[in-house]
């Protein structure tokens with residue numbers, strides 16, 4: 080068999096955790112190979128080893144049949160291996176071309192030949208159907224386009240093996256479709272791809288084979304065509320997983336959050352949210368459906384106090400909070416699971432336990448007279464971490480940065496739900512989570528609702544909005560297009576409304 084990469088019996092240990100325990104993955108030339116596993120199963124670690132960022136404690140890597148040592152990412156590049164990380168590594172005020180050639184500059188007699196580089200990038204972009212403008216600035220292009228720049232960066236360096244780490248987590252459904260097309264184009268041209276993803280649907284649509292790992296161990300490699308989504312999910316989690324969200328009808332009570340003709344400016348200083356009115360009641364989950372960038376960020380930031388509202392009112396349990404500080408809003412009962420877990424959700428260099436008390440450290444029993452009470456903090460944090468199954472090497476004492484992305488997300492969700500807020504704002508709560516964790520988080524959101532609390536769910540996953548919400552408010556271009564009952568609508572109707580067509584009536 081023609082394997083371009085073989086990772087055989089790989090072991091990698093971190094303090095307190097064996098991230099990879101005898102893992103084997105063999106990549107055939109010209110295939111798309113999915114790497115599937117729960118949050119913290121060891122996927123990123125394995126790929127970081129292949130990309131030369133970590134050295135394995137045991138095991139061998141063969142490239143084109145010959146054993147190699149990949150000392151660092153430059154060596155990986157020289158072996159034809161490229162990687163697109165979950166969090167892109169682009170300089171936002173540089174152009175596409177400048178980013179791509181960074182560290183690999185074409186020079187002619189000592190001067191940078193940017194035109195030649197731009198021409199090469201244009202050719203590559205055309206050849207692989209990427210549609211990237213080499214002269215655009217990173218800060219002006221969409222996330223999907225930025226990801227293509229990362230792909231181009233690999234191609235520019237002649238990568239033969241492309242590693243994509245959860246590439247669809249940041250994309251809109253349409254961008255995901257385009258990415259799948261691009262991946263299929265790449266393998267048609269002879270490249271080989273390893274893709275880490277939690278989305279079984281995408282594995283079915285794009286991958287040839289799938290290797291499943293669980294808690295650091297290989298469970299097996301399967302042919303995607305002949306294996307169902309449910310079978311793959313079961314291999315991954317070790318039990319059957321329900322894809323359907325179980326919930327009874329909501330029992331909406333008093334209005335908890337009232338948005339009254341709210342207008343909020345976006346970063347470009349024009350109205351990103353326009354004259355927006357919506358009620359969220361106790362005992363209900365209201366989902367916001369919309370294509371990314373249609374006012375969701377402005378909406379959430381105005382409610383949480385991260386952004387000023389231009390006009391209109393925000394009432395929490397009947398009282399206007401528009402002029403309240405962020406802390407005052409938290410104290411009044413608003414909790415927020417933010418979209419960007421690394422920037423807004425966690426202080427990455429703090430321990431997990433310190434992150435668990437970010438909003439309450441100044442209260443008893445966590446501090447008294449300005450002195451932190453460690454034992455109370457540790458107990459509080461440990462309880463959240465075990466109830467949300469946050470897996471890490473040293474429990475509450477783990478540095479948050481060392482956690483896998485999905486476990487970071489679970490820690491944030493646990494912290495916010497534990498505040499028992501009257502209004503929980505959940506933005507993309509299950510982004511990057513495995514199917515088992517998604518099932519659990521959905522259950523907890525519904526439990527929170529059933530305690531008589533209000534939940535505002537903002538998600539780009541239409542399935543999630545449809546399954547979890549009681550009512551769905553659709554936004555387009557910063558305006559409310561309509562509100563519909565989740566039980567009485569479907570993907571088509573919501574999709575049309577997201578495009579700005581039609582209005583529901585369940586306000």
Ligand SMILES: Nc1ncnc2c1ncn2[C@@H]1O[C@H](COP(=O)(O)OP(=O)(O)OP(=O)(O)O)[C@@H](O)[C@H]1O
Nearest residue numbers: 093098118119120121122123124481482483484485
């Ligand atoms: N640098 C590190 N130091 C200590 N522990 C680490 C480090 N990197 C990873 N780990 C631990 O190794 C385990 C595997 O993590 P890894 O990031 O490989 O998981 P993953 O499968 O990619 O998860 P996810 O789907 O959540 O991204 C986790 O328990 C994580 O906490």
